[in-house]
Every structure is written in C-alpha cells, then in structure tokens.
Amino acid sequence: MYVATNSQGMTARWISRGATLSELHVPDREGELADVVLGFDDVAGYESGRNQHFGCTTGRFANRIKQGRFTLDGIDYQLAVNNGPNHLHGGKLRSMDKVVWEAEQLTDALGVRFRYISPDGEENFPGTLTTTVTYTLTDDNALRIDYEATTDKPTIINLTNHSYFNLAGHGNPNILDHELRIDADRITAVDDESIPTGEFLDVAGTPFDFRTQHRIGDRIEEIGGYDHNCVTNGQWGSLREIAEVVEPQSGRIMRVSTDQPGVQFYTANGLGGQLGKGGAAYTKQGSFCLETQNFPDAPNQPSFPSAELRPSETYRHTCIYAFDVV
Template identity: 55%
Template sequence: MSSSPATPFNAKNDSADAQMYILENGRGMRAAISSYGGTLTSLLVPDRAGRPGEVVLGFDGIAGYQSPEFLKSNPYFGALIGRYGNRIASGRFSLAGKTYCLAANNGPNHLHGGLRGFDKVVWQAESGASAAGPMLTLSYISVDGEEGYPGNLNVKVIYTLTTNALRIAYTATTDQPTPLNLTNHAYFNLNHGHSADILGHELLLAADRYTVVDASQIPTGELRPVAGTPFDFTTPHTIGERLGAVPGGYDHNWVLNHAEAQTVAATVYEPLSGRLMEVLTDQPGLQFYTGNYLDGTLTGKGGVVYGRHAGFCLETQHFPDSPNQPTFPNTILRPGETYQTTTEYRFGVRE
C-alpha cells in the first residue's frame, strides 16, 4: 500500500497550486484525488478477471473541470460538496430568528453549496498512511458569510484506500450554528470505457421510503413508501428497467432503513465486468441520480464521451431542504459539537 508524492494538476486556482495525489493498495486498486475540490478524478478497480479498470467519470487534468462546457452543465464530477449538499428551497433558511439568503444557482433554489462551493476551492492536503491503508487528509476553512452561510467552519475530509474500499471520513466544527450536509459527488460506471451507459447495472437499496419532491425538486415533506413504484429497489432491478416511468430520470433521496449505524445502504452489480460495489454509510439518506443532464458535450478519460446516463451517483447525505423541513433529521451544527460521518465504497466481484 502506498501514497505517491503530490504532482501538479496542470493549472492554478486562486493563486494556490492544485495538486494530484495517488493512493494504491497493492491489490489493483488506485485512487487519484486532486486538492482542487477534493475531487476523486480516477478510481481503478479490478474486474472478475483481475484486470484493473476505471469506475468513475472524470478528466485527466484540471482543465476539464474548469472548461466552459463543464461549468455550464456543472455535473460536480467526483467533488466534495458543501456546505450543504443537495437543494435548499428558494435559497434561504431561518435560524435563531434570522433569515439567511444563499445563491439561487439551480432555478429558484440553492444547490450544493452555491456558486463557489467546496467543489471549487483548493483544499490543504497531506498524504500519509494508517493501519487501514494509504490516506489523504484534506482541510478547508469556510469563513463566516461564505456563500451566505453563518459561522467559521473548519472541515477535514480523509480519503483512505483500504484493501478493498475507498473510505471517506468527514469531520467539522463551527463557531456559530450553521446547516451542514457534506458528501461526495462521484459518478460511477463500473464498466467505464466499455459500457456507454449504466442502464444495465443492477441496483439494490436498503430503503423502504423516499422523499417526494415538487417540480423544482424540493421535498414536499412526504416520505412515501417505495412499494409498488419504480422507486422500489428493495430487490435488485437494473437501473434502466423502469427508468422511463420516472419523468426526467432518477434524482431523488431515499430514506435509509438503518438508524445511524454504519451499514450497507446500496449494492450495485455490473454483469459484464463482474464488478460489485457496496455503499456503507451512517447517514439517513442517499441521493440516487442517473446522470440525466449529461448530454454528450463532455469528453472524459480515454476519450469517452459522456452522454445521458453515462454514470450514476449514490450520494450519502441528510435530506434535501432539511433546514426548512422541521420533520426531517436535524442538519444544524452548533458550537461545541463535532460533525462526523463516514462513507465507504467497497468493491468486489461476482463470478
């Protein structure tokens, strides 16, 4: 197991050098992570024949993440998301009697931290090793008022490559109450470069309910049972099997069945490569998104054109718009508290 020294990531951002870090576990897995956005740019995982292959969408250099085409569609490939992953209705929330106004960067709503969220900053990075495997520690201070959020927020994210998984551990503290919902926005295709879409991937979700949303993808507050609907993945279904029955495609939050325990929330199997991925989390929700807005204007690693449904996301999270939804689990971090959550993407094969 090893972590390689940082190398330049082909450009600079805000006068800070963006660097690339490589983690390898000696078993065919290799993760490439940039300090720009804390972005997972590459993840190699062996197939059933033992051949390592790419499983995430992304680019070889920082130019791809800063191109006009990427910034226009803003798919957030592999980036760390904050302060608040997903949407906040009308770009505002109230806390302790004060209303805070955020950028409306997704129609009328606030999305993924705003115009310059955690995906567009250069994180302080330090590579190292642990008993579990090579690791990369990323740190960022989000100052009071950044993107409209209150409080100085100290964030630390640790990527660790274990014998069979990529683990992402998040911690944060604040000096004022603030909403917080951190996640990673990796797009997976377990047969990247060989399958143009993810419609044949088989998905299992440990969730009996999902959050119903309105036309602008803001939760109505209803947690609806998935039984008898195209949202029911409590038994395995291919992603494409009922996709046409969901207007616009899947881009919804599932309410996980576990209660704050680190358990398997999702399992994905790709039959051609034999790759199997499990998502473990202690978060209450999981956003399943099927790359509905990819339109072929982006060309990624290996010259692969990313068309509609080229990748899927399984973003571990709290529910969308929780600061405005009092019946949803709490997302307010207060002084003296420590935000802690861990997500693990565990890989194997099925013969």
C-alpha cells in the same frame, strides 16, 4: 494530485481542487483494472462548464434548499439561487467543489486528508467552518471517506461525495443494465422543482422500489431518470450497508455503507455528452451517483433530521464504497 495503490492493484487518485476523487481503478472478475469514475485529465476540465461536480466534495450544503432560504436562531439567510429558483450544492463561486483544499498524504494508511477553512459568510453561510475529508484505500478494495467539521457559530451542514460511477468503465455509454439494490422503504416526496414536500412516499409498487435487486433501466422510462433521496433503513449515526450495485459483464460489485439517513440516487440525467478523461463522452444515464447525506431542504423541514451544527458539536459522516466481484 495524490495517488494510493493497495496490495491488489486497486488505485485511487485525488486532486486538491474540490477534494476530488479523480480516478478509481478497480479489478473485474478476471483481475483487469478499469477506471470506474468520471472526471477529467487536467485542471482545465474541472474548471470548465463540462464539470458537473464530478468526484468532488460537495457543500457546505449538498443537494437543494428551497429558494435558497433558511432561518436559524431567528435569523434569515439567503443563499445563492443556482438551480432554477433554488439553491444547489453550496453555491456558485466558493462552494467546496470549487476551492483548493490543503492536502497531506496519509503516513499510517493508504490515502489522503484534505482540509479547508470556509470563512464566516462564504456563500452567505454563517460561521467559520473547518472541514477535513479523509479518503482511505484499504487492502480489501474499499474506499472509505470520513468527514469532520466544526464551526464557531451556529450553521447548517450537509456534505457528500459526488462521484459518478460506471462499473463497466467511465466511458461506457449507459448504466441501464447495472443491477441495483437500495435498502430503503421510502423516498422523500418532491415537487416539480425536486424540492421535498415534507411527505414520504412508500416505494412499493413504484419505479423507486429497489429493495430487491434489479436493473436500473427496468422502469426508468416511467419517470425519465432518477434524482431522488432514498430514506435508508436503519439507525442514523450507525454505519450500515445501504446499497449494492452489480455490473453483470465485468462482474464488479460496489457496496455502499454509511451512517447518514439518506442517499441521493442520480442517473446523470443532466449530462450531455461532454468529453472527459481520454476523450470519453459522458452521456445522459451513462453513469450513476449514490450520494450519502442528510435529506434535501432539511433546514426548512421540521420532520427531517436536523442539519444544524453548533460550536460545541462536531459534524461527522462516514461513507464506504467497497468493491468485489461476482
């Protein structure tokens, strides 16, 4: 475990399994701290079936790939099928959330840097992929995540952080009263298996319209829960604020910035009351994820931003979760 505390008392903790954010203690409007991310008290919890990617670095390819298949430079690849008939979050046994990363505490800032070398063929992905994930805690209560990766042969990549948030505290039973704004005019339309069709859906007049801040719970019953990729406005590659969440009772605000083209908004529809830190029950719609990333199934969708990484290139991705109060 690695720990950092800033001048305002905000504290982050990480573990090397999965380069995982395990705790994030954030002040409310009265200055009282609460841990706002889901997780476990010990390694056994993270290694158990109760863990649904809590706080981890997700890859090599976060989100879904249709039937686990893609073609790169004329070569067909078959990945693990672990989400119905499709591939999800990098595989079954050696995805990035399940391996132990090298780690070092930062000496020139508050935080930690993780490094992992994924060998050619691991989880059937091509190329030896060398990845670093650097978490930095700033004195203005922001948590910055910087990803870099290089490969020795052409491959695909899509990394994200899979933290589940509840700004009232990780044991709070739901997030329906959290107020959300997402700067996205469209989502990627999906089929019944949550695989993109290649089309884009305008959010106007739908339950996916969070362009104006409102309660997450206002229209959630119409769709049963959110697990959708929002096509964020602004230029891919340019760091910009794409979302804001407010928890009215505590006054905590979380603002999300990224240079990625999409953010997966997920309302923890798959949680079933498993016990986490301090014996807290983690329930359906008791937390949310805002996972900045490329679009799901991008390797199979020519109209989506490319997910290819070549030996001459460096993959870079920045995500910032900045906290404030109202």
